[in-house]
Amino acid sequence: MKRDSLSNWFKSGAPWVWLNAGAVSIAVIMTVGLLAVIAVRGFGHFWPADVLEARYTVPGQPAKVLAGEQVEAEQVPRARLAAAGLPVNVEGGEFMTRELLKVGNRELYGADFSWVVGEWLGDTHRPAELMVLERRDWGNFYGYLLEVRENGQPVAQGDAAWGELQGRLHRVDALYDQLQRVQKTDIGRVNHGLERLRLESRRLALQGKLDDAAQAELDAERDGWTAQYQDLENRLAELNREFDRDSLTVRTADGQEQEIRLGKIVRAYRPNAMSLPQKFAFYFAKLWEFVSDEPREANTEGGVFPAIFGTVMMTLIMAIIVTPFGVLAAIYLREYARQGPLTRIIRIAVNNLAGVPAIVYGVFGLGFFVYVLGGSLDRLFFPEAAPAPTFGTPGLLWASLTLAILAVPVVIVATEEGLARIPRSLREGSLALGATKAETLWKVVLPMASPAMMTGLILAVARAAGEVAPLMLVGVVKLAPSLPLDGNYPYLHLDQKIMHLGFHIYDVGFQSPNVEAARPLVYATALLLVLVIALLNLSAVFIRNHLREKYKALDH
Incomplete structure (x- = not known):
């Protein structure tokens, strides 16, 4: 009886339902767990950790004072430390603690991070006055503030120096923004105008039209740009003088003193003296900097906004290119092509294209x-720029086109499947009412198949946005000097190189000279890439669901 019940239970299909449900649950748990690990390891980096100060005594050597953030700690065998040349007593316990400290002060110590033996650390404490200077170059500085100077003269010392420093940092930040605007926006606009005049002069010369009148007109316009450039240079020199005016004198935990210009400092804070609300405010300020600022320090500090912008812009251009081509190809194969051996071969080829390696x-x-193609465009339309390439070099347009070719099989297959699901009776009803085949296709079939098209686009975006290997060859670089979208004609510069989140992860994780500093940014950028792709896909899913609801009545 039990055997029959078990047999009936298997025949009902219930075990396979539970098996599939379990597999889906495991997949969801693993995905959520992976994202949680990435989020903790990545976004935890921006929390203002306490800075400890301790006396480090290596047996047989003079004691020295260390200050820094504790990054991680691990238990290692004594024999391993002894093999590394440390004066370890191998007759003690089996394990010792090894700690990784971020000590900063790279110009003094040679490295941002240092491994120490935990048992040799003594007199560990966290002074409230111990400060962290986050700098534009050379990483963090850990030490004590002695005085603030203006043009080399002390203006504040002791307890008053900290408040004076914060006020002057706000002034320096405002000056830095003005410098960036003059250098990148204003001078960039003038340089763009002068380059346009140079190319126009060369083009007229190649065409034999550079007469005295044309030359005079070009010279007059060039004089105007040159005058603007001179004014901007004077403005830039004045801003630089103001920017380099202030400095501060600091002392490290081991007693070394040095002077640092305020223009090199991004922010100064005392994490040991910060309250919990202050730490949360600092944390969200760092998160905002990460998603809105430019990278610095070989991409191991600052933000990733150019990479976010490049990823989204390239994906949108890819979607604009791939959708019409994929849809038109699917319409031809399903609606117009004669169904025979050649069409079947084409379908097999399209399906196989989806399995070609991205590189x-x-x-x-x-x-x-x-x-x-780019070289031909340069010879036809940009001869005045030769030998410098315009489109004959990797750039945004070619990266988007390469991704479009990579993703077009997905769109073709999804659109074909959507067209195949449209009932034949709808087509025949439209034709019976006097509509042509083209009108039936445009007004009946395609609207009903639009959710399938959006599904293909979603799959294309999901695959293309995370690709890295092909982009390294066709337009993505480690650090782009400017965004491809600005105020200079033609505003969207398809010939410019861009940054990309996927390549940024590769560069920071495998090409960075400071591995320990780069590691948390790899996690943070990876999670950010997942969020960007999810946002793009959710936008497409919203449009697809709207179209599906709109044409649901026609399905019945």
């Missing part, structure tokens, strides 16, 4: 789009 598309993009 192959990158090589194709470099060889065809950049060298052949």
Whole structure:
């Protein structure tokens, strides 16, 4: 009886339902767990950790004072430390504690991080006056504030120096923003105008139209740009004088003193003296800097906004390119092509294209789009720029086209499946009412198949936005000097190189000279890439669901 009940239970399909439910649950748990680990390891980096000061005594050597943040600690065998050359008594316990401290002060100690033996640390405490200076170069500085100076003369010392420092840092931040605006926006606009005049002069010369009147007109416009450039140079020199006016004298935990210019400091804070609300405010300020600022320190500090912008811009251009091509190809294969051996071969080829390694598309993009197509465009439309390439070099357009070629099979297959699900009776009803085949396709079939098209676009975005290998060949770089979208004509510069979150992860994780500093940023950037892709996909899902509800009545 029990055997029959068990047999009936298996025949009912219930075990397979539970098996599938369990598999889906495990997949969801693993995904959420992975994202949680990435979030904790990445976004935990921005929390203002306490800074300890301790006396470090290595047996047989003079004691020295260390200050820094405790990054991690681990238990290691004594024999391993002894093998590394440390004076460890191997007859003690089996394990000792090894701690990684972020000691900063790279110009003094040579490295930002240092491994120490925990048992040799003594007199550990966390002074409230111990400060952290986050700098534009050379990483963090850990030490004590002695005095603030203006043009080399002391203006505040002791307890009053900290408040004076914060006020002057706000002034320096405002000056830094003005400097960036003059250098990147104003001078960039003038340089763009002068370069445009140079190319116009060369173009007229190549065409034999550079007469005295044209030359005089160009010279007059050039004089105007040159006068603007001179004014901006004077403004820049004045801002630099103001920017370099203030400095501060600091002392490290081991007693070394040095002077640091305020222009090199991003922020100064005392984490040991901060309350919990102050730490939360600092944390969210750092998060905002991460998503809105430019990178610095070989991409191991600052933000990733250029990479976010490049990723989103490239993905949007890819979607604009791939959607019409994929939809048109699917319409032809499903609605117009004669269903025979050739059509089946084309479908097999399209399906196989989805399995081609991504780097192959990158090589194709470099060889065809950049060298052949881009070089031809330069010879036809930009001869005045020769020998410098305009489109004959990797850039935003070629990166987007390469991703479009990579993703177009997904859109074709999804659109074809959507077209195949449209009932034949709807087509025949439209034709019976006098509509042409094109009108039936445009007004009946395509609207009903639009959710499937959006599904193809979602899958294309999900695959293309995270690709790295092909982009390294066709337009993505470690650090782009400017965004491809600005106020200079033609505003969107498709020939410019861009940054990308995926390549940024690769560069920070595997090419950074400061591995320990880069590690948490790899996690944070990875989670940010997942969030960007999810946001793009959710936007497409929202549009798809709206279209599905709109045309649901026609399905019945």
